[in-house]
Amino acid sequence: MPAFGALVAEPLFLLADSAIVGRLGTEPLGGLGVAGQALATAVYLFVFLAYGTTAAVARQVGAGNLRAAVRQGIDGMWLALALGAVLVAVALPLVPWIVEVFGANAVVAPYAETYLRISLFGIPGMLVILAGTGVLRGLQDARTPLQVSVGSFGLNLVLNALFVLVLGWGIAGSAWGTVIAQNAGAAVYVVTVLRGARRHGAPVRPSRTGLRAAATAGVHLLIRTLALRLVLIVGTAIAARMGTGETAAYPVSFQVWTLLAFAHDAVAIAGQSITGRYLGAGDAPGARAATRRMVEWGLLGGVVFAVGLLVARPWLPALFTADPGVRELLLTALVLVAVQQPIAGVVFVLDGVLIGAGDMRYLAATTLIATVVFLPAALAAYRLDAGLVGLWLAIGLWMLTRLITLGLRARGDAWLVTGAVRD
Structure with missing residues (x-):
């Protein structure tokens, strides 16, 4: 049941954005739809960060190696952060092309480009959230991901209403509200996992072996996802x-x-x-x-x-x-x-x-x-x-x-x- 709640909470990010941006007019709402599809596709392709980490961490938990379990999860989060940084660097110059590929017309495209260009800075946070979710699920904790999802959604809703409806920042305000909420959720996961690392004496620096194992599992899951x-x-x-x-x-x-x-x-x-x-x-x-x-x-x-x-x-x-x-x-x-x-x-x-x-x-x-x-x-x-x-x-x-x-x-x-x- 907590896993179901967390799954349903994630799509509410875009629904909340849509409800608020819809008050700005049809063109901004259309731009949000195009940019939202591009972002959803990117996150969907990297869902292996959650699945692969869950499997690896759960095995170590079953073996009674909690230190190694947390260590495995930390490597997954480092991989998520690295992939997120690369994705931002590659996608930023390509924003107009991405918007065109996803079917935006000339009227909608400027709004889609604005939203996407800002929202890309939330991608590393979203990927860290995926990996962090995998860590906690592997540790048999499904409630914390639900709490983070609900909290992030609530923060996103409040910030979007403030930035768009009160401060008048337009569709850019909606994007900034989502980015802040996503990175806040990622920060909660980082703090939670660091506490676990301290408790079990696990190092927090990335391990080349651990990163390679996470990436290898990720390749096959990426093929499945594609x-x-x-x-x-x-x-x-x-x-x-x-x-x-x-x-x-x-x-x-x-x-x-x-x-x-x-x-x-x-x-x-x-x-x-x-x-x-x-x-x-x-x-x-x-x-x-x-x-x-x-x-x-x-x-x-x-x-x-x-x-x-x-x-x-x-x-x-x-x-x-x-x-x-x-x-x-x-x-x-x-x-x-x-x-x-x-x-x-x-x-x-x-x-x-x-x-x-x-x-x-x-x-x-x-x-x-x-x-x-x-x-x-x-x-x-x-x-x-x-x-x-x-x-x-x-x-x-x-x-x-x-x-x-x-x-x-x-x-x-x-x-x-x-x-x-x-x-």
């Missing part, structure tokens, strides 16, 4: 080419899918931490038993979400559109979203379990396989004029492929590598 991102981008692009109704209905149906994914991912994050701890302690039977229990939770959650969505389905489209054609498309799409939830529940859990086991290479390979299966299926849906039904069936095939590949791995023993460090 493959997942490709599916999202291609799905949106194909829906946009199907027609106006599909262009409007697909993002809504996908947002419903994403909201439910946050709940599934909360169990998956628990799976990362719990699996790493058991394997670090040398308890392979315990890791398998915990996996079985979490799969049951994932399947149960998927069934509950499916039933709940089917019950709410007749009323949901009216919340988003008054267009009868779009409503009809949504009614059909939501059935397919609901049907996929039990599969999604198990897939998310197994993904988290294998991340916790440090089985990154297998995850990268099988996610690529699932993406290769999805791409021709999605293209066929477009060519055959199958509409959203065809596109959601392609997504369902993608999820089914992931279920099969992850399920086969979980049934075997190759992922059950015990010890404080996975070789």
Whole structure:
């Protein structure tokens, strides 16, 4: 539950910005949307900082090496800071090009460039937050990340209201408010981890070996993340080419899918931490038993979400559109979203379990396989004029492929590598 709260709190940053910037007019709001997508993409690509750190720290905790666990987490945070600095240095001169790539027109572009240019200085803080979250989750602490997320969101809301509505700084004020809130959250993580280092006698300077281990795990998780991102981008692009109704209905149906994914991912994050701890302690039977229990939770959650969505389905489209054609498309799409939830529940859990086991290479390979299966299926849906039904069936095939590949791995023993460090 704390992991779910932290996951939901993060998207509230952009929602708070949107609510306040929307008072400035349509053009600033459009600029925020473009810049927000660029920033979200950057952060999404580096989510491995949280996942890889969780797995490594949890193993050391299971082995009883709290000093090494904190040390591992500190290396992950150093890597995050270094990557953030490089990203800022590379992206700042490219801001106009990035804004153009993300589709800003001539009216919206100046606002998007202003917001993005300032917000880039929050990227190192956001990456440190990702790594710090991984440290605390690996230490079996899910409550502190929730508290930091809620606190950062509250600070962001107050500062944005002050800078934009009271001081009149415009969209730049919204960007500065977010940057300050993000870096404040990062500072809390740094202080928390430094206290842990002092308590357990762990050095705080970066270790070349630790940085190399964090980066190596990150490469495979980055490949996995890029493959997942490709599916999202291609799905949106194909829906946009199907027609106006599909262009409007697909993002809504996908947002419903994403909201439910946050709940599934909360169990998956628990799976990362719990699996790493058991394997670090040398308890392979315990890791398998915990996996079985979490799969049951994932399947149960998927069934509950499916039933709940089917019950709410007749009323949901009216919340988003008054267009009868779009409503009809949504009614059909939501059935397919609901049907996929039990599969999604198990897939998310197994993904988290294998991340916790440090089985990154297998995850990268099988996610690529699932993406290769999805791409021709999605293209066929477009060519055959199958509409959203065809596109959601392609997504369902993608999820089914992931279920099969992850399920086969979980049934075997190759992922059950015990010890404080996975070789």
